[in-house]
Amino acid sequence: MSQQGRIHPTVVRQRAPSTARLPVAVPCAIVLLALLLNGSNSPFAVGLVLLLAALAVVFGLVGGVPERTRRECLVSIGLLAGLSLLVLLQVAPVPDSLAAPAWRDLRAAGLSHAAGHVSVAPAGTLDAWQRLALPFLVFLAGLLASRGDADAARAFRRLTIGIGLLSVACLLQFVLFPERLLAGEKPAYRDNLTFVFVNRNTAATALGLLVLMLLVRVTQAWRRLDRAALSVALRDGGALPPTVRLLPLVATLALLLLTVTALALTQSRGGIAATAVAVCVMIGLLGRGRPGPGPGVLRIAAGLCLAMAALAVAAPRTILRAAEQGLDDPRVCMLGGLLRAARDHAWLGGGFGAFAAIFPPYRDPACGVDGVWDKAHNFYLEGVIGLGLPFLPVLLVGGGALAAAYRAGLRDRRTMAAYPAAGLAGLVLVAAHGLVDFSLQIPGMAAFYALFAALTVTIARGRAPTRAGRAEAGGTPEAARWRRTAPVVLACGLILPPAIVMGARGMAEAASHSELRATARRLDAGMAVDPAVLDRLADAAVPARSATCDGTILRAALTVFLAGLDVTGRERDHGAWASRVDRAERHVRHALSCAPADGLFWLRLAMLRQAGGERADEQAMLMAFARKAAPAERRPLTGRLVHWSRLSPATVARARAVALADLGDGLAFLPVSDLRVALEGRSPAVEALVRRLLPGMGALRRAILAQAFPDLAGKALEKSARVVPPP
Structure with missing residues (x-):
């Protein structure tokens, strides 16, 4: 058989009818909906978005598992399955030696004679599983929808434009109506831009990711620009030829400028600092000594970095607050109590999503008695307090899988190297900001980052196909292909029904009350x-x-x-x-x-x-x-x-x-x-x-x-x- 004859069946499979594939617009629409629902921080919004994400994964599995990201699909579904088993253990009746002490107090008061649980709030932990599953399912939906560079780049562009326009709308609303948040009244932070969220720090994380996405779009627009024809037109004073597409670059730069302005108006010290570090990481990765986009891109990126720094300096209240407070911050003061809570719940945790019930006994009144600490302001400590030490290997495996994909993309990709560079920079951004805030605990923000990671991983894995991938291109039988994708499909078959049921139940319960x-x-x-x-x-x-x-x-x-x-x-x-x-x-x-x-x-x-x-x-x-x-x-x-x-x-x-x-x-x-x-x-x-x-x-x-x-x-x-x- 000729070489053309060998690759022809693969081409036919890749161009399957649209009904057999999940459109790339679906996961983008789910994330935009999650953001528009004020970050999906209410039970009804979480149930709705989880239900849509689960149905998207079901539909995406009809077209099979993409070969290039099969490893990431297996890792994500494996991590979700492991965490789900841990959550089930936390809500199941256990002996007193494993149960939280609060259940013994309940029996001492004569209010219950039932067995205790690892979680201090088992029903809350079971409901919180929806928030746990949501980013994993959005990540899977993103991988299943973007099966190639063209799909992933198109979804990345749509997501960037959609969230970019949303940030501009929120910026205008903040300037004109600072007391409003989307369609409702702003409950807090009226002096700060909070994007679609209630909290300014979560807004800073989201806007920081958007800055990285816009930097990718700038590098791609600059690479496609016919700079020679532009130079000739500018030198001769003539009209721009049709090959010079200057509008995409100018529009992206304008959107980037407005996004950085919005980021500065959040006045989030941690968010602005983490974004600055992430941008520097991205520039450093693009400037490595290998064939790449070229030195012109580096000059543009350096100029954009300086512009972002100038706009950050234009927010003097943020800098003044950082200089005045220093380490005199409730988050620093509460650190001792958080460490004690993590120590006391190290083995199996105190219940995922039950931090608000776990932490009060460890709260130091000298740090302030106002408000309820329902989140730890530290992603890692809250993970250990809620899930115990098993949270750490899950974190390392998940982060390591993403880092490995980005490393491969930086090694193998040339013209699209900006995508894995932005992906690794985004990982640095959320990891750094997670030390002092709880952005990833907000469902809408977690869904946004999950789709961002899925699209950048898909492009990062676009070259150097695996041996299995080369065999499939040469005509591997369907039985062999099924053996490779069966673990993902079977694991999803165990996870998706509970996700669909709990999403629908959460919506119904929230509506009924x-x-x-x-x-x-x-x-x-x-x-x-x-x-x-x-x-x-x-x-x-x-x-x-x-x-x-x-x-x-x-x-x-x-x-x-x-x-x-x-x-x-x-x-x-x-x-x-x-x-x-x-x-x-x-x-x-x-x-x-x-x-x-x-x-x-x-x-x-x-x-x-x-x-x-x-x-x-x-x-x-x-x-x-x-x-x-x-x-x-x-x-x-x-x-x-x-x-x-x-x-x-x-x-x-x-x-x-x-x-x-x-x-x-x-x-x-x-x-x-x-x-x-x-x-x-x-x-x-x-x-x-x-x-x-x-x-x-x-x-x-x-x-x-x-x-x-x-x-x-x-x-x-x-x-x-x-x-x-x-x-």
Whole structure:
């Protein structure tokens, strides 16, 4: 058979009908949708994007597994399968020796006799698997859709243009309407551009990746430019010939300039620094001493790097903030607690996605009590805290597979060397920024990077085909081809059904509880709600009718239950009030059976039990568990101080050590406004403890407290108030 005859069947297979292949526009559209949904950080958005990504992988497998990226497909699906097994172990019942201590506390309180779990919030860990699977499935969809250089380059161009235009739109919105974020109101960072996200640091990571993608497009446009004809036209002053396509280069440069401006307006120190390092890495890789795009590209890249540095300098507030704060940052202050949490959960983790329930006992109140740390601001420490030491080999294998592909691309590719260079620079960007922020924990950002990695890996693997690939081009039988692709297809067959089911279930559950969440937000904002609506929502949320363990739904339902109690009142209708107390207590018991490490649920149970009749031993135990779960968070701490004043002197005496610890942290670290609320109706027993603790406060803090509570000011406080004026 002639050489043409041998390669003809391969050409026919590559040009299969479009129905047998996943269009490259599909994964691009999925990522753009994930970004437009504010980074897909809500349960409904995660479920929707996961469902679409899983269906895209199913459709992509119809066309087979690309030979050039078969290794990366196997690695990604293998890592996802391994992590999924670890998640299943964390949510399965285990002996006490492996279970988290919070489950023993639950049994000690007589609330459960079931076996414990490795995860402190198993339902939350199972739901968080959707966030874990999403980037892997988007990566697979990108590999299955881009089967050659042309497919990958076309998808890369579309993704760059789409996200670039989105960044320009967000830049205009920030300039014109800084209080808006896409179609809604901006909840935070109104002085910073946050792209499509709520957090400026995640925005900086995304915009940094976009800068790298635009640099690739600039190098490609410069390489295709007929520079000789352009030079002649400029020298002679004549019209530009048709071969000189200057518009793509100019448009890309303009888009790059606007993107760098947006990056500077994020004022993210870590994001800007990581992007600068990544750009330098990319320039260094393109400037190696081998045949490549040529020195002209290097001059352009160097000029762009200088322009980016100039624009970064044009953001003086970022530089001033970095100079003023230095290492005086809550993230640095919390590092000791994060390391202790990682040490205590090193073997099997404390539950993927359960960081918000794991970390509170390790939180140092000296670093601040405001807010809830639901993420570690360190990708690596959060991975170890959630998944244990098994997270590290997964990280090394995944990162090593990407680095190996990029190394091969830098060695084998010539005219398309900018793609693997950008891929390796992007890996450096997310790895460096992950040391101080949580960008990859945001589903939309993770999906964006996954597709970026898939497209750059596909182009990096475009030369030097494997022996199997050469055999296939020569006419390998379909049976042999199936043996090579069967592991990927079978592994996907195990992973994709749960992804599709959980994605659909997450969407349905989020939609069914949308009114409950909206009502809870209205109540938290101090808005009035019709009592009939409260009753209807409370009836639907009782554990007998809604057995969900979603933490956001449980907290929203608790807000509705307590609002119903306030509306009813004990004196108006004692029977109805007692019924609502019983219903609220059943809900809290169910919530603790789902998340026994939630300090707010322990506190609410203590309050409800005290409303039905106070028992000193029970209250002392419940308050001890409440402090153990969340000793230094503002809202639970303020609530515990209020509750201590409602308890009898006998109960306070029984739990004296816990009460002293709570009052000591409150006096030292809570804002004065919270202390006024907490100590306004203080009991004599609590007042005696406060008077004992006040002299031990620092001089400045004593002065502030003396001004806020003149009735508590003894001789020590009056003296310190005269010496140190309050700020």
